[in-house]
Amino acid sequence: MLDMKQAIEVDIAYQILRQSGQPMYFRDLINKVIDIKAKPVASLSHAISEIHTQINMDSRFAHLGKGMWGLNEWTPQNTRRSSSDDSSSSSAPTTKRRERLLEEIQQDYVAATTEPGEAE
Template sequence: MSLKDLSHEEIKGMSLIELTGMILKEEKKALHFNEIFDRISEFREFTNKEKEKKIAQFYTDMNIDGRFTTTGSNMWGLRSWYPVEQQDEEVHAPVKKKKTVAKKKKTPIEKDAAFDDELGELDDEDDLDLDEVIDDEDLDVEDEDLDNFIEDFDDEEMEVDEED
């Protein structure tokens, strides 16, 4: 059945994924995602606001649905059209390696100089005044707290001695 044969009510009752399948079957070729969505938007008479709300979910649904596959460059077709080997070739085209220019090797003296430069930069950062970092407020230990700690420690020590 063709989309042209369907009434407006029937088209509105169909899911976007079902419409996509029908569009691709009629075209008999892979189409760009935006072209598919534009055609569906025309059939369903979406407003611009509706398009914005639905496009992301539609893309997700196409990815999840097992009937569709991308052939690269955002072109979508029916999975049944493509044997597994062809899908791998189109989607995973080999990446061309870039030629790299050979770097000049550094002599041991140049390496040491570069290391010293880096070390010198780190030393400058590490020369912080510890008095600035540790504030008296950070050391709010009261005499009472220390006395309690010492008493608790003495009690534990006595218990250990008694057990022997």
């Protein structure tokens, strides 16, 4: 069993999602991590952005859009075809999906780094 107070934040986030069994809004997830870690933070917005970055870079997590995060193990894996014709036809949708995902992650980051009450 993972000692939650000694674990790194991204592992705590993973355990929270695994135990809940459902996606969570990133702020709720990160606030739970901060509560479990029980470590004083100088700046809440800085802590949120750090943990959000860790989650974003960890392949165990899946960004589901609109600030929601789940686990990659929950999503069915796409089966890839070996035909070169199929790969060229699916390239454009994949690129658009990646661009949309990046935009959503950037929006999440901006929201996380904006202090409550600041102009957005």
